[in-house]
Amino acid sequence: MSKSPGQQPSKSAEDTITVRRMAFAFPEGLDPVVIEGYPEESYFFIGLSLLLPYLEPYLIRSMREAKKRVTDPALVADIDLFNAQEGQHYRQHTVFNEAIRPAGLEALTALEAEISADYRRFTETRSLRFNLAYAEGFEAFTTAVSRFAFETRQFDRVHPAAVRDLFQWHIVEELEHRTVTFDVYNHVCGGYFYRLAVGIFAQWHLNRFALRVANALQGHDPEGFRKKYGGRRAAWTRVRPLLWLAVRLLFPKLFATYLPWYTPHTIPLPAVASTLAKRYSEMALAAAPAGKSASA
Numbered sequence: 523m524s525k526s527p528g529q530q531p532s533k534s535a536e537d538t539i540t541v542r543r544m545a546f547a548f549p550e551g552l553d554p555v556v557i558e559g560y561p562e563e564s565y566f567f568i569g570l571s572l573l574l575p576y577l578e579p580y581l582i583r584s585m586r587e588a589k590k591r592v593t594d595p596a597l598v599a600d601i602d603l604f605n606a607q608e609g610q611h612y613r614q615h616t617v618f619n620e621a622i623r624p625a626g627l628e629a630l631t632a633l634e635a636e637i638s639a640d641y642r643r644f645t646e647t648r649s650l651r652f653n654l655a656y657a658e659g660f661e662a663f664t665t666a667v668s669r670f671a672f673e674t675r676q677f678d679r680v681h682p683a684a685v686r687d688l689f690q691w692h693i694v695e696e697l698e699h700r701t702v703t704f705d706v707y708n709h710v711c712g713g714y715f716y717r718l719a720v721g722i723f724a725q726w727h728l729n730r731f732a733l734r735v736a737n738a739l740q741g742h743d744p745e746g747f748r749k750k751y752g753g754r755r756a757a758w759t760r761v762r763p764l765l766w767l768a769v770r771l772l773f774p775k776l777f778a779t780y781l782p783w784y785t786p787h788t789i790p791l792p793a794v795a796s797t798l799a800k801r802y803s804e805m806a807l808a809a810a811p812a813g814k815s816a817s818a
Contacts, residue, residue, distance in 0.1 A: 542806035548621035569732030580641035659721025668693035
């Protein structure tokens, strides 16, 4: 969908961005294998969660800088709500990360220091256009993944319930604000090929971190892991069905975001996401929808 700067598509009721202040509680000594019997998949989720306290503040910094150049009042309001949601996300994931982080695993500390430095460097040395394109690459990725997760009920397998709620609440809100970085990028700078190139880099960059975390967790006690979960053949048996599911149902959604005519405005909120959005609004310590004040 092409549009001139400052002109945004009209919004429907399901496009409401609601800021929910949550307070998830996680038990001490939480097992990093949050999907029973599937350590590789679990560790990848842990990697994504460890990424967020560094990635999401970077997104907030980028959007605050972009806000100085936005002339559309409705888009300015969306930026504020986007930042408030992202602020809640990384705070709750920080609590989860501290509950699940294995003691003495120095490899994770090194990886986190590296990714933190990356995002600080992007803010300080890269152009606003780069940072907005990176933000949109991440949001396009999470939109595709969130739709895939709801379609395949991936988080039904996550335990305990607080962890399942953390991830489901997060992806509900990712879908609620799915249009914001796309609109901000087009409003402030624009350019399809640049967005595509930096977006693909962003997706490689963040997934590489999650995979490195997964490998560090698996390699922390290789003999114990092998005794409990088996070797490479057992791992392939676990991972192969998920890869096939991703090829059939995730990759087409992700590849659609690479097309010149892609716009998140045409992607409806799944029915299950709408139902969960109401549930998490009721669970929240406070919830403020678009058009009302919200504290980050």
